[in-house]
């Protein structure tokens with residue numbers, strides 16, 4: 040329901056929603072705020088971004104308070120006009136959140152609270168990485184621990200129950216051609232792609248030094264035909280890749296078929312498997328390299344079915360490994 044006009048007539052537009060993102064620095068407020076804005080068209084209110092674009096220090100608390108007031112005023116106008124808004128201020132104090140909640144309830148605006156609960160170890164990991172980025176304001180890790188123990192009042196289950204339920208849009212990721220700075224990640228992918236057979240321990244990472252593995256990636260980009268596709272998540276973190284290289288007959292890979300058919304390797308970081316990312320990255324690499332071969336363990340049903348569904352066919356079996364090939368004319 041929209042706010043009523045002076046004579047009590049409601050226009051029936053959908054009710055706007057305020058989404059409050061609540062969490063400590065490093066909890067992902069900006070990432071989630073951008074995700075919501077992209078998916079729904081909501082307007083983001085992020086004081087840190089305004090301060091950064093103004094070239095002022097993020098530690099100027101008086102200015103921060105003034106900007107929050109300005110953003111809140113703008114938020115009210117937008118909500119009353121029917122536009123959804125995401126607030127990314129952190130809203131550490133219960134009283135601060137209650138004030139926003141109360142205003143929304145008084146003005147027939149939906150209000151949802153998203154508590155970004157991240158364990159302290161993970162916050163430290165993210166902030167250490169962020170602090171190392173050029174141009175980022177350093178947030179001392181000790182300060183975060185002090186905030187967590189002091190001013191930060193995480194919402195209780197009872198508090199969250201007072202808000203309108205809200206389901207976050209699913210995370211976004213993008214698939215793009217590889218760049219030189221992806222090469223260390225391609226080595227991670229090579230390691231992840233080593234199938235660990237049932238009942239066996241994973242091999243140590245040093246196994247990548249063996250020529251039988253290293254020749255898939257050594258000097259990647261310098262051999263004609265080297266190509267890769269990489270998937271990054273909404274924070275820019277790499278989460279999957281597929282790469283291919285034309286191997287030589289006198290130095291073949293396990294899935295070698297012919298010198299003009301590149302051999303494929305791929306993997307998705309474990310936490311992101313089963314969400315369509317492996318299919319996407321492979322389809323994109325196949326666009327540029329429609330003919331490829333590969334070797335897949337006979338236990339690796341998920342990978343084998345994915346390959347078959349994209350036109351790879353079984354060529355032969357060698358012990359526990361299948362060699363598969365896809366020709367340029369295979370159907371998808």
Ligand SMILES: CC(C)(COP(=O)(O)OP(=O)(O)OC[C@H]1O[C@@H](n2cnc3c(N)ncnc32)[C@H](O)[C@@H]1OP(=O)(O)O)[C@@H](O)C(=O)NCCC(=O)NCCS
Nearest residue numbers: 231232305306307312313314315316317318335341342345
């Ligand atoms: C194999 C791998 C790359 C697939 O990537 P993924 O992102 O998990 O797969 P997708 O989500 O794109 O799904 C691909 C297909 O496999 C199916 N699938 C995915 N996970 C599955 C699971 N756990 N069980 C059964 N089927 C599964 C999906 O249903 C999908 O089929 P559909 O598109 O017809 O629905 C990934 O699981 C992986 O990295 N595995 C470890 C490394 C590896 O084995 N690399 C290949 C070496 S040859």
